[in-house]
Amino acid sequence: MIEQLTQLETDSDGGELFELRLFVTGASINSTRAIENLKHICETYIPGKYSLEIIDVYQQRTLAESEQIIALPLLIKKMPLPQRRLIGDMSDTVKVLKGLGISH
Incomplete structure (x- = not known):
């Protein structure tokens, strides 16, 4: 499962756009909670200024290995x-x- 949530709009106020990757382990309780919490935080504090990619390490092992994942759930802020x-x-x-x- 790779879920791509893009909420980017033209940033006219000079703020920065956030590129986020959340690595999870299937539909575990911690993974589900992390997804819900992060979506809420993004929609509350940076609405329209983020791209969130949710990656299940069980289905995307090579991607997880390339990021050298050591613990999960793991959020990586790529940009800014x-x-x-x-x-x-x-x-x-x-x-x-x-x-x-x-x-905040």
């Missing part, structure tokens, strides 16, 4: 730089926002 990695179910909104470089 610097690249960041966050591990967990994304339930700590403040920690996720800080990891993404978003002030």
Whole structure:
């Protein structure tokens, strides 16, 4: 399963567009929770300014290996730089926002 959620709009206010990849393990409770939490955070704090790719490591092993995944769920912020990695179910909104470089 690779799910691509693109919510990018023309960014007229000069803000940065976020390219995010969330690696999960199938439909586990932690994976489902991470997806729901991250979608909520993105829609609340950066609506229209993100691309979220959800990748199931069971179905995309080579992609997971190329990213050197060591723990799951794992969120990788590809853009804007610097690249960041966050591990967990994304339930700590403040920690996720800080990891993404978003002030709230």
